[in-house]
Amino acid sequence: MKRRSFVAKSGLGTLATLLGVEIVYKELIPKGYIPVALQEIDPFALFKKDEAMVVLNDKPWNMEAQAYLLNDRVTPNKYMFIRNNGLLPEKIEESSWKLKIDGESVVEPKSYSLSDLKTKFKHYSYQLTLECGGNGRSEFNPPAKGNQWTIGAVSCAEWTGVRLKDVLADAGIKDDAVYIGYHAADMHLSRNPTKEPISRGVPMSKALQEETLLAFSMNGEAIPLAHGFPLRLVCGGWPASTSGKWLHTISIRNKVHDGEKMQGSSYRVPCETVAPGEIVADEDMCIIESMPVKSLITYPKSGAIINEGKTVRINGHAWAGELNLSKLEYSTDYGTSWKTATLEKAINRLAWQHFNATVSFPKKGYYEIWARATDSKGNKQPMVLPGWNPKGYLNNACHRIAIKVV
Amino acid sequence: MQEKENNDGIVFKPIFKVVLLIFTSFIIFGALAIIFYGPRQTQVDITEIDPELLENGVHVRTGLIEADGLQTVITNCTTCHSSKLIIQNRMGEEQWNATIRWMQKTQGLWPLGENQKVIVDYLTKNYPVLEKGRRPPLTDIDWYPLEGK
Numbered sequence: 001m002k003r004r005s006f007v008a009k010s011g012l013g014t015l016a017t018l019l020g021v022e023i024v025y026k027e028l029i030p031k032g033y034i035p036v037a038l039q040e041i042d043p044f045a046l047f048k049k050d051e052a053m054v055v056l057n058d059k060p061w062n063m064e065a066q067a068y069l070l071n072d073r074v075t076p077n078k079y080m081f082i083r084n085n086g087l088l089p090e091k092i093e094e095s096s097w098k099l100k101i102d103g104e105s106v107v108e109p110k111s112y113s114l115s116d117l118k119t120k121f122k123h124y125s126y127q128l129t130l131e132c133g134g135n136g137r138s139e140f141n142p143p144a145k146g147n148q149w150t151i152g153a154v155s156c157a158e159w160t161g162v163r164l165k166d167v168l169a170d171a172g173i174k175d176d177a178v179y180i181g182y183h184a185a186d187m188h189l190s191r192n193p194t195k196e197p198i199s200r201g202v203p204m205s206k207a208l209q210e211e212t213l214l215a216f217s218m219n220g221e222a223i224p225l226a227h228g229f230p231l232r233l234v235c236g237g238w239p240a241s242t243s244g245k246w247l248h249t250i251s252i253r254n255k256v257h258d259g260e261k262m263q264g265s266s267y268r269v270p271c272e273t274v275a276p277g278e279i280v281a282d283e284d285m286c287i288i289e290s291m292p293v294k295s296l297i298t299y300p301k302s303g304a305i306i307n308e309g310k311t312v313r314i315n316g317h318a319w320a321g322e323l324n325l326s327k328l329e330y331s332t333d334y335g336t337s338w339k340t341a342t343l344e345k346a347i348n349r350l351a352w353q354h355f356n357a358t359v360s361f362p363k364k365g366y367y368e369i370w371a372r373a374t375d376s377k378g379n380k381q382p383m384v385l386p387g388w389n390p391k392g393y394l395n396n397a398c399h400r401i402a403i404k405v406v
Numbered sequence: 407m408q409e410k411e412n413n414d415g416i417v418f419k420p421i422f423k424v425v426l427l428i429f430t431s432f433i434i435f436g437a438l439a440i441i442f443y444g445p446r447q448t449q450v451d452i453t454e455i456d457p458e459l460l461e462n463g464v465h466v467r468t469g470l471i472e473a474d475g476l477q478t479v480i481t482n483c484t485t486c487h488s489s490k491l492i493i494q495n496r497m498g499e500e501q502w503n504a505t506i507r508w509m510q511k512t513q514g515l516w517p518l519g520e521n522q523k524v525i526v527d528y529l530t531k532n533y534p535v536l537e538k539g540r541r542p543p544l545t546d547i548d549w550y551p552l553e554g555k
Binding site: 055056057058059060138139141142143145146147148188189190192195264300301302303304305306307310311312313358368383384385397400402404 | 484486487488490491494495496497501505512513514535536537538539540541542544547548549550551552553554555
């Protein structure tokens with residue numbers, strides 16, 4: 001590597017002149033940051049992420065948290081995973097941004113500016129769990145292709161916006177409506193403008209839920225660029241790919257939405273369970289809806305060494321898609337025995353629930369603390385990997401941390 | 407001789423004027439720029455990677471292993487997506503071929519011809535499938551002391 005120095009201004013105006021191009025998202029680039037063409041991109045600075053976040057992919061950007069980074073009750077931006085399918089939109093103008101409602105089943109196609117949305121409809125805030133459908137993919141065997149997420153593709157931030165159902169009702173929903181599909185401003189990796197990187201959606205029943213938002217802020221601030229500025233659809237409890245970022249259109253469809261990554265094997269699992277490695281025809285794959293029961297121990301960080309006779313207070317979060325949790329248990333003996341942790345109620349539906357416990361150990365040695373959540377229907381997290389599927393979705397196996405008692 | 411010099415002088419004079427004008431404006435605007443923007447200037451180190459550099463058997467810019475087929479992989483695969491997507495995926499020949507077909511069908515990948523075998527050979531040889539169980543032991547544990555209660 002060779003190094004050279006470069007004189008840069010903290011304001012980016014003349015830098016743009018120097019490059020002969022307009023610098024987009026100028027207002028979102030941190031002061032002192034030198035953009036794109038002039039250096040290797042530092043995603044931690046660009047997206048304001050903690051440096052302990054793990055970059056899985058830089059084209060498109062994909063970044064995940066580690067368990068101990070997710071200890072906050074409400075996930076701050078710096079610890080929030082990024083899952084992009086395409087390239088970030090190259091131009092975002094908040095003042096002229098429009099959300100279009102169209103599709104076969106809209107009574108009257110309508111268009112709303114951001115200020116229309118903010119002034120015409122009531123605002124709501126919810127803490128909503130968003131987990132990537134492929135979170136945990138790295139453990140599947142035989143391996144599944146795609147970003148090899150470990151456990152950090154989950155977050156629960158506070159989203160503020162208007163209810164999708166209020167906006168859809170304003171445009172009018174025909175009786176034959178089945179699904180909504182979103183369209184967004186990100187760009188396909190091939191830079192082919194006729195291709196969309198991703199255009200997914202949800203059935204009307206999910207679209208019309210009170211917590212399904214057209215969000216314009218996250219944790220009380222404008223949504224960060226990587227998370228969908230200026231407008232994002234948020235469908236808590238479902239694969240996060242249903243929560244479309246950089247949203248410009250919602251189509252009310254009279255059939256299951258057929259946008260990019262709705263078909264084939266994308267965000268689908270075999271309708272009937274299969275043996276590991278089995279080839280499954282596209283028509284035998286079913287769309288993932290609510291995410292399964294899962295939990296994370298977020299404190300302490302794995303690897304804690306404690307003195308004999310001391311106890312360790314653990315805490316973390318548990319979530320179960322559309323459902324609530326009924327129980328959180330932990331084990332220090334690989335599931336031979338389980339003890340119950342204190343589990344808090346969710347602040348609102350579709351938010352993760354916090355748990356804590358004080359854990360003691362019988363004698364010196366190497367231990368693992370395993371956490372196992374149970375949802376309101378009695379479904380428990382498996383200790384080994386759940387059913388294999390070709391794309392490696394829905395790994396909700398128990399999380400565990402290592403502890404040494406000395 | 408004298409006359410020729412004069413002639414030369416007549417030919418070059420306007421050009422010198424233009425050059426002088428450009429040079430003067432450069433200095434004046436430069437000085438103005440420093441006056442207006444100077445105090446906010448910061449010195450920033452920029453790392454620039456030689457696009458061809460190989461270090462310890464690894465192609466530095468992409469992180470890909472140096473082996474037969476490297477350039478073909480760089481040219482055909484990393485134009486659209488990051489090399490990080492290649493490195494973190496471990497698949498057999500059949501799966502890689504299926505992935506290439508999928509990219510051609512849906513993602514705009516061009517026909518690879520004879521290069522397809524070069525690419526798949528490179529991938530399966532340098533990034534072979536690792537055997538994993540249903541739950542492997544925890545590894546890479548970063549031990550640290552914790553004050554218990």
